[in-house]
Amino acid sequence: MPKGRWSIPGAGALCIAGMLIAAPGDAQQASGSALTAASQPQDAKSIVDHRCVVCHSCYDAPCQLKLTSTEGVLRGASQQIVYDTGRLQDAAPTRLGVDATAAADWRALGFFPVAPAPGQTGAGASLIERYLELGRQAPLPANAPLPQALGLDLDRPLACPAPQDFDAYRAAHPQSGMPYAMAPLSDQAFETLMDWARDGAALPVALPPLSAEVQVQIATWEAFLNSDAPRAQLVNRYIYEHLFLAHIALPGDDPGRFFELVRSATGPGEEIDLIATRRPFDPPGVDRIYYRLRPVTETIVHKEHLVYPLDADRLARFQTLFLDPDWSLAALPGYGETEGGNPFSTFAAIPARSRYQFLLDDALFFVRSFIRGPVCHGQTAVDVIEDRFWVSFLDPEADLAITDPNYLKAATATLELPVSLANRQLLGQLQSMSHANQARFLAVRDAAYQSSPAHQAGFDLDAIWDGEGTNPDALITVFRHYDNASAIAGFHGDIPETAWVIDYPIFERIFYDLVAGYDVFGRVEHQLATRLYMDELRMESEDTFLAFMPQAARRTMHAGWYRGLLAQIHTYWHKRRVDDTFATGIAYETLFPKREFFMALLERGNGLWPMSDPINRCQRDACPELAPDDPVAIMRELADAPNDWVKYLPDLSVLLIEDADGSAELFTLVHDKAHKNVAFIFNESSRREPDDDLITVFPGLIGSYPNFFFRVDRADLADFAQSLAGIRTQDDWMATVAQYGVRRTSPAFWAVSDRIHGLFQIQSPGEAGILDLNRYQDPKAGDAPT
Numbered sequence: 001m002p003k004g005r006w007s008i009p010g011a012g013a014l015c016i017a018g019m020l021i022a023a024p025g026d027a028q029q030a031s032g033s034a035l036t037a038a039s040q041p042q043d044a045k046s047i048v049d050h051r052c053v054v055c056h057s058c059y060d061a062p063c064q065l066k067l068t069s070t071e072g073v074l075r076g077a078s079q080q081i082v083y084d085t086g087r088l089q090d091a092a093p094t095r096l097g098v099d100a101t102a103a104a105d106w107r108a109l110g111f112f113p114v115a116p117a118p119g120q121t122g123a124g125a126s127l128i129e130r131y132l133e134l135g136r137q138a139p140l141p142a143n144a145p146l147p148q149a150l151g152l153d154l155d156r157p158l159a160c161p162a163p164q165d166f167d168a169y170r171a172a173h174p175q176s177g178m179p180y181a182m183a184p185l186s187d188q189a190f191e192t193l194m195d196w197a198r199d200g201a202a203l204p205v206a207l208p209p210l211s212a213e214v215q216v217q218i219a220t221w222e223a224f225l226n227s228d229a230p231r232a233q234l235v236n237r238y239i240y241e242h243l244f245l246a247h248i249a250l251p252g253d254d255p256g257r258f259f260e261l262v263r264s265a266t267g268p269g270e271e272i273d274l275i276a277t278r279r280p281f282d283p284p285g286v287d288r289i290y291y292r293l294r295p296v297t298e299t300i301v302h303k304e305h306l307v308y309p310l311d312a313d314r315l316a317r318f319q320t321l322f323l324d325p326d327w328s329l330a331a332l333p334g335y336g337e338t339e340g341g342n343p344f345s346t347f348a349a350i351p352a353r354s355r356y357q358f359l360l361d362d363a364l365f366f367v368r369s370f371i372r373g374p375v376c377h378g379q380t381a382v383d384v385i386e387d388r389f390w391v392s393f394l395d396p397e398a399d400l401a402i403t404d405p406n407y408l409k410a411a412t413a414t415l416e417l418p419v420s421l422a423n424r425q426l427l428g429q430l431q432s433m434s435h436a437n438q439a440r441f442l443a444v445r446d447a448a449y450q451s452s453p454a455h456q457a458g459f460d461l462d463a464i465w466d467g468e469g470t471n472p473d474a475l476i477t478v479f480r481h482y483d484n485a486s487a488i489a490g491f492h493g494d495i496p497e498t499a500w501v502i503d504y505p506i507f508e509r510i511f512y513d514l515v516a517g518y519d520v521f522g523r524v525e526h527q528l529a530t531r532l533y534m535d536e537l538r539m540e541s542e543d544t545f546l547a548f549m550p551q552a553a554r555r556t557m558h559a560g561w562y563r564g565l566l567a568q569i570h571t572y573w574h575k576r577r578v579d580d581t582f583a584t585g586i587a588y589e590t591l592f593p594k595r596e597f598f599m600a601l602l603e604r605g606n607g608l609w610p611m612s613d614p615i616n617r618c619q620r621d622a623c624p625e626l627a628p629d630d631p632v633a634i635m636r637e638l639a640d641a642p643n644d645w646v647k648y649l650p651d652l653s654v655l656l657i658e659d660a661d662g663s664a665e666l667f668t669l670v671h672d673k674a675h676k677n678v679a680f681i682f683n684e685s686s687r688r689e690p691d692d693d694l695i696t697v698f699p700g701l702i703g704s705y706p707n708f709f710f711r712v713d714r715a716d717l718a719d720f721a722q723s724l725a726g727i728r729t730q731d732d733w734m735a736t737v738a739q740y741g742v743r744r745t746s747p748a749f750w751a752v753s754d755r756i757h758g759l760f761q762i763q764s765p766g767e768a769g770i771l772d773l774n775r776y777q778d779p780k781a782g783d784a785p786t
Contacts, residue, residue, distance in 0.1 A: 043192070044192050044193060044195070044196035044203075045203050045204065045206065047189050047192055047193055048067055048193070048196070048203060049299050049770055050750075050753065050754060050757065050770070051179055051185060051189065051193075051750065052067045052178070052179070053067050053068055053299050053301065053770050054753070054770060054771060054772065054773040055179070055180065055772070055773055055774050056068075056072075057298075057299070057301040057303075057304075057770065057772065058301060058303060058304055058374075058772075059082040059083065059374055059377065059520055060082070060083060060154070060377050060772075060774065062158055062160075062180070062774075063077040063078060063079070063158055063160035064077060064078040064080070064081070064082065064094060064111070065077040065114060066096055066298075067203075068096075068203075068298035068299040068301065069096070069203055069297055069298040069299065070201075070202050070203045070204075071096055071097060071101075071297070071298075072096055072298070073114065073115050073128075073201045073202070073203065074103055074106070074115070075094075075096060075100070075103075075106045075111050076103075076106060076111040076112050076113045076114045076115070077111060077112060077114050077127070077160055078094065078109075078110050078111045078112070078160065079110070079158075079160040079162075080094075080110055081158070082094070082520055082521065083377050083520070085524060085527060086524060087522075087523050087524055088523055088524060089523055090519070090521060090522050090523050090526075091521040091522075092109060092521070093276075093278060093521045094106075094109055094111070094521075095276075096298070097297070097298075098274065098276045099276055112162040112163065113126075113127070113163065114126060114127040114128050114201075115127075115128060115197065115200060115201035116197075116198070116200060116201070118200075125198065126197050126198070126201060127161075127163055127166060128178075128193075128197040128201055129194060129197040129198060130166055130170075131177055131178040132177065132178055132185075132190065132193055132194060132197065133177070133194075134170055134174070134176065134177030134178070135177025135178045135179060135180075135184065135185070136177065136184065136185075136190060137174075137177065138174050138175045138177060139184040140175065140181070140182075140183075140184075140745045141745060142183070142745055142746065142747050143738075143743055143745055143746050143747070144743070144745055145743075145745075145778055145779070145780045145781075146181050146744065146745065146778045147175060149173070149175065150175060150176065150180075150181045152181065152776075152777070152778060154483065154774065154775070159172075159173065159176075181744055181778070182744050182745070182749065182750075182773075183744065183745055183746055183747060183749040183750060185750075186750075205297065206256075207254050207256055207257050208254060210253075211252070211253070213252050214250055214252060214253045217250050217251070217252075217253075217310075218250070218259075218293050219268060219269075220315070221293060221310055221315070222267075222268040222290075222291070222292060222293060223268060224236075224315060224318070225239070225240075225261075225291040226267060226268060226290050226291060230329050230332055231323065231327070231328075231329050231349075232323065233332060234329055234332060234333070234347065234349060234350060235318075235322040235323065235350060236291055237289075237347075238322075238347050238350060238355065238358075239261075239291075239318070239358075240261055240263065240280060240291050241280045241281055241340075241343075241516050242358070242359075242366070242511065242516070243261050243308060244260070244261060244262075244280045244516075245304075245306055245369055245372075245373055245515065246260065246261060246306050246307070246308035246365075247259070247260065247296055247300070247305055247306055247307050247308065248260065248261060248293065248308050248309070248310050249307055249308070249309045249310070249766065250309075250310060250311070251309070251311045255765065255766055256300070257295065257296075258295075258296045258300070258307070259293040259294060259295055259296060260293070260294050260295075260296055261291055261292075261293060261294075262274055262275075262291070262292055262293075262294050263275040263277075263280075263284060263289050263290070263291060263292075264289075264290045264291070264292045265284075265286045265288075265289075265290070266290060266292075267290045268290070268292070272292050272294055274294075275289065278519050278521070279337075279340055279419075279516065279517060279519060280340075280516055281335055281336070281339055281340030281346070281516065281517075282335060282336065282337075282340070283334075283335040283336055284335065299770060300769040300770065301704075301769045301770045301771075301772065302704045302760075302768065302769030302770060302771055302772070303372055303484070303704035303705065303769075303771075303772050304372050304373075305372070305767065305768075305769040306365060306368055306369055306372055307365075307766060307767055308362065308365055317361070321354045321357055321358055322350065322354050322358075325351050325353075325354060327349060327350065327351055328349070329349045330349075333345075333346045333347075337419050340419055340512065340516060340517055341416050341417045341418070341419040341512070341517060342412065342415060342416045342417065343508055343512050343516075344408065344411075344412045344415050344505070344508065345412050345413075348409075348412065352401055352402050352405075352408055352504060353396055353402045355504070355508070356396055356399065356401070356402055356504040356507070356508075357396065359504075359507050359508070359511075360393060360396075360465060360471075360473075360474075361471070361473075362473065363393060363471075363473035363474065363476065364472075364473040364476055364487060364488075364489050365473075366507070366511060367391065367476055367478065367487045368486075368487050369511065369514075369515050370510055370511070370514045370515060371478075371484070371485045371486065371487055372704070373514060373515045373518065374518065374520040375514045375515070375518045375520070375530065377483070377484075382480050382482075382483060382484065382485050383480075383678060383684055384531060384534045384535050384538055384678060385478065385480050385485065385538060385678060386480065386496070386497060386498050386675070386678055387479065387480045387671075387672045387673045387674075387675075388477065388478070388479050388480070388493055388496050388670070388672045388694075388696060389477075389478055389496045389497070389498045389499055389500060390475065390476070390477055390478075390491050390496050390499045390500075390598065391475070391476040391477070391478060391487075391499070391500045391501075391502060391541075392464050392465070392474065392475055392476075392499070392500075392501050392502075392545075392601060393464070393465040393474060393501065393502050393503070393507070394459075394463060394464070394465065394501055394502065394503035394504070394544065395462065395463050395464060395465040395466070396465070396504075397462075397463075398454075398455075398459060398462070398463035399503045399504050400445075400448050400449060400452060400455075401503060401504040401505050402504060403454070404448070404452070407444075407448045408505075410444055410448075411441055411444045411445065411448075411505065414437045414438070414440040414441035414444060415437070415441060415505060415509065416437055417509060417512050417513050417517055417533060418513070418517075418526070418529035418530060418532075418533050419512070419513075419517035419518075419519075419526070438533075438536045438540075441505075442540070445505075446579065446582075449582065450581075450582065455582075456583065457583055457585045458547065458582060458583030458584040458585040458586075459547055459548050459584060459585055459586075460584075460585030460586055461585075461586060461597075461600055461601070461604065463548075463585070464501070464548075464601055466601075466604050466605070467605075467608065469605070469606065469608065470608070472489040472490060472608055472609065473489055474605075474608075475489065475490055475491050475601060475602070475605075475609055476488070476489055476490070477489075477490060477491055477492040477493065479670055479672075479696070479702065479703070481651040481652045481670070481671075481703055481705065481707075482651045482673070483775070484703070484704065484705050484775070486702050486703045486704065488698075488702055489609075490609045490610070491598060491601075491602060491609065491613075492613055492616070492696065492698060493613060493616045493617065493670075493672070493694075493696035494613070494616050494617045494694070494696075495594060495595050495598060495617070497560070497561065498542060498545075498561055499542070499545045499594070499598075500538070500541035500542060500544070500545055501541060501544040501545040501547075501548065502541055502544070503544060506537055506540055506541055506544070509533075509537055510534070510537050513530055513533050513534055513537065514530065514534060517530075518530055538678075542558075542561065543578070543579070546558060546578060546579075547579065547582055547584065548584060548586060548597060549584065549593050549594065549597070550584060550588055550593050551580045551581070551582075551583070551584060552580070553593055554578045554579070554580050555578050555580060557594070558578045561677065562677045563676040563677055564676045564677055564687070586600075599611070614632060614636065615632060615635050615636045615639050615697045615698075615699070616636075616639045616696050616697060618636060623636075628718075629714075629717070629718065631657055631665065631667070631714070631717055632699065634717050634718050634721050635667055635697045635699075635721070636697075637721065638695070638697060638721040638724060638725055639695055639696070639697050641725040642725075643692075643693060643694055643695065644691075644727075644728060645724055645725055645726065645727035645728065645732075646671060646672075646693040646694060646695045647690035647691070647693045647785035648727050648730065648732075648733040648785050649669060649671045649695070649724075650671065650707030650708045650777050651670075651671045651673075651707050652668065652669075652670060652671070652702075652703045652705065652706055652707045652708075653668070653669040653671075653706070653707060653708045653709070653710060654666060654667075654668055654669075654701060654706045654708070654709050654710070654756055655667040655668070655669060655709075655710045655712065656709060656710065656711045656712070656752055656755060656756055656759075657712055657713075657714050657717055658711065658712070658713055658714065658755075659713075659714045660713075660714070660715070664755060664759060665699075665759070666699075666700055666701050666756065666759050666760070666763070667697055667698065667699055667700070668697070668698040668700065668701055668702050668703065669695060669696075669697055669698075669710075670695065670696040670697070670698060670702070670703075671693060671695065672693060672694040672695065672696055673688065673690070673693050674688070674689040674690070674691075674692035674693050674694070675687045675688060675689060676688075676689060685786065688786070690785050690786075700763050700764075701756065701759070701760045701763060701764075704769075704771060704772055705771070705772045705773075705774070705775040706756075706771055706773070706775075706776065707775055707776060707777045708741060708742075708776065708777050708779075709741070709742040709749075709752050709753070709756065710740045710741055710742065711740065711741075711742050711748065711752050712740055716740075720736075720740050723735070723736045723739065723740065724736060730781060730782065730783060730784070731781070733779065734779060734780075734781050737779045741779070743778070743779075744776055744778055753771075753773070756771075757770070757771065
C-alpha cells in the first residue's frame with residue numbers, strides 16, 4: 001500500500017484566489033479599463049494563478065500538468081489522460097499529494113519534467129520556459145476567431161511533448177504556445193514568468209504560521225476523531241467518508257487557509273503517514289486508522305472548493321447527533337468494495353435519523369459534492385440531469401427509512417451500489433444486477449408506504465423538510481451547464497420543468513455513487529455503471545416529487561419529461577410506473593399544482609427564501625419598483641423578452657457591468673437548454689429543442705467554468721440587452737460578440753478575467769476560487785446553436 005510521509009508545516013495553504021493581482025501591463029492592454037495596476041497580479045505566484053492555473057488544475061488539467069503548487073510543478077506532465085471513457089483496465093492513480101511525493105516516483109508513473117532540474121537553471125532549461133517563448137513568438141491576431149488548428153474541445157487529442165520532443169512539437173504547432181489559444185501576456189508578466197521558470201519554478205506558500213489558537217483547535221478535533229471507543233470509531237469513519245473532499249475552515253484562522261481530513265497510520269502529535277487508497281472505504285492496510293487534519297497546499301480553484309467549517313458548535317452537533325443517542329455496536333464493520341457499496345449495512349448501527357440529519361444540516365455542501373467531485377467532468381457525467389431543476393428533501397418524520405427501522409432493514413439488501421458489484425460481472429450483467437436491485441427496492445418501498453398508517457392520506461406540505469426555519473439549504477436550485485453543473489440555495493429562475501424530492505435512501509446512494517464510491521481512474525465498466533445508476537436515482541427523486549402532485553396530474557407531468565418513443569421504452573425497461581394510487585395530502589386550489597406547491601414551500605420559510613425572483617420570476621404586484629436604468633430592471637426585461645435569441649448563447653456567460661466611477665457588478669446568464677428527455681447517455685443533440693430554451697439571469701457569479709465574458713459600460717446596458725434580445729441569426733450573434741463580447745484573443749481578456757475574479761472574491765469570500773477557463777468558447781461565423 002503506497003504511503004507518503006507528511007507533516008503540518010509552519011505555513012499552510014498557498015495564496016488564495018482573491019489575490020487578484022495581474023501584471024501591470026495587462027491593465028494597459030485593456031483599453032478603457034477601469035482597472036488599476038495595483039489590482040493586478042505582479043508576483044510570479046499570483047501571475048501563475050491567474051494566467052496558468054485557470055487551465056492547469058484538477059484532474060482535467062491538460063497533460064495532467066497541475067500548476068497549483070510546487071509539488072505540481074515537480075510532478076510535471078504526462079501523456080496519459082485521467083478521463084478516458086474507453087479504458088478497459090483501471091489506471092494507476094496519479095493524485096497529487098497522495099500517490100507519490102518524489103520526482104523519481106512521478107517519473108516511474110510516466111510523468112516528465114517541465115521545470116529545470118536542480119542546478120540546471122538558465123535559458124531553455126525547462127518546458128515551461130519554452131512554451132512561454134513559443135507563445136511570445138507567434139501571438140494570435142487580436143479580437144479574431146482562433147485558427148482552425150487550435151482546437152478547444154475537451155476531448156481533443158493532446159500532444160503533451162516530453163522535453164526531447166518539444167522541437168518537433170514547436171515546428172508542427174507554431175501557434176500552440178502558452179497561454180494556449182489566449183491573448184498574449186503583458187511584457188512584465190512574461191518576463192516575470194520567464195525569470196520564475198529559469199529559477200526553478202517554485203511556488204512558495206503565502207500564509208502565516210499556524211497560530212496557537214488554531215493548533216489547539218486541530219488538537220481538539222483530532223482527539224475527538226480518534227477516540228478509542230468503538231461507537232466513536234464507527235461514527236468517525238462515517239464522518240470521514242462524507243468529508244474526505246471537504247476544504248475545512250477553522251474559526252480564527254487565516255481566511256485563505258483550509259484543511260483536508262485524511263487517514264493516517266500515525267496518531268495526533270506525530271508526522272502524518274498518509275494512507276493512500278483509491279476510495280475512502282478501501283482497506284487501509286494497517287491495524288488502526290487515525291483521522292488527521294492536513295493543510296491544503298494548493299491554490300484554491302472553485303471547481304473543487306467545498307468549504308466545510310469545523311467549530312465548537314459543529315463539535316457539539318456531532319456529539320448530539322451521533323454519540324448522545326442510545327445505540328449499541330456489536331462489532332466494527334470491515335473495509336472494501338462490499339462495505340462501501342452499501343453504506344446502509346456498513347453503518348446500520350448508527351441511527352438512520354442521525355445519518356440523515358447530518359446530510360440535511362449541510363445539504364448544499366453535499367449536493368455540491370456531487371458536482372465538484374471528480375465524477376463531474378464531461379457531458380456523460382451530467383447529462384443525467386435537466387438543465388435547471390429544484391430540489392427539496394423529505395422531512396425525517398415523513399421518511400419511513402427514519403421512522404420505521406423494519407423498512408430500512410428490509411430494504412438494505414436491495415440498496416447495493418454498483419461499486420459493490422464491480423469485480424463480479426461484465427458491464428451488461430453488472431448493470432442488470434444493479435437494475436434488478438433497484439426494481440426490488442422500489443417494490444419494497446412502494447409496499448411500505450402504501451401500508452403505512454401514517455401515509456394513508458399521502459404526503460402533505462409538512463412532509464417536506466423546512467430547514468427548521470433557519471437552514472436555507474432546505475431548498476436548492478441545480479443548474480446544468482452542458483458538461484458541468486452548479487448548485488445554490490433557494491429557488492432561482494422561473495418554475496422549472498422538473499423537480500426532485502430527496503429522501504434519506506436517495507441522498508446516501510447519490511453520495512456513494514458519485515463521490516465516495518467513484519474512482520476517476522476506474523475502467524469504462526465502472527464509469528458507465530456509475531452514470532446508469534445515477535439515472536435510476538434521478539427517476540426515483542422525480543417519482544417522489546410526483547407523489548406530492550395531484551394524482552390525476554402525475555402521468556401527464558411524467559410524460560412531459562420523457563417524450564419520444566425511445567424515452568418511453570427506457571422508462572418501461574426500468575419498470576417505472578407512475579403511481580397514481582398513492583394519495584396526496586395537499587388540497588390544491590389552482591390548475592397549476594406545481595407552481596402552487598413551490599410557492600407554498602417558499603411561503604413556509606417566513607422570509608428564509610424570497611417568494612419571487614426579482615429578475616426571472618417576478619410577481620408583478622410584488623416587484624420592487626426600480627429606475628428604468630437600474631441593471632436589475634434591465635435584466636428583468638431581458639429575461640421577459642421572447643426567447644428566440646437564447647439558443648445562440650453559451651451555457652454560462654458572465655456579464656461585467658462597469659460604471660464611470662470605477663465600480664462594477666456581475667450578472668450570470670445561464671442558458672437553460674430544453675430537451676425531449678434526459679434518458680440517454682449519447683446523442684444529446686437529437687433530443688434538443690432549442691426553440692424552447694430559456695434564460696435565467698443571476699445577480700452575481702455562479703458556476704466554475706465560464707464559457708464567455710461580456711463587458712458593458714453601465715450607460716450602454718440597455719443597448720446590450722436590446723442587442724441580445726434581437727438576435728435571430730448567427731450573424732446577429734456575431735455582431736453582439738463583436739460589440740460587447742470579450743474574445744479569448746481580446747487585449748482586454750486578462751484584465752476582464754482579473755476583474756471578475758476580484759468581484760467574485762468580494763461576493764463570496766471564503767467560497768470563491770480560481771475559475772476554470774478551459775471551456776471558454778470562441779464564437780465563429782457559421783456555427784449553429786447547440
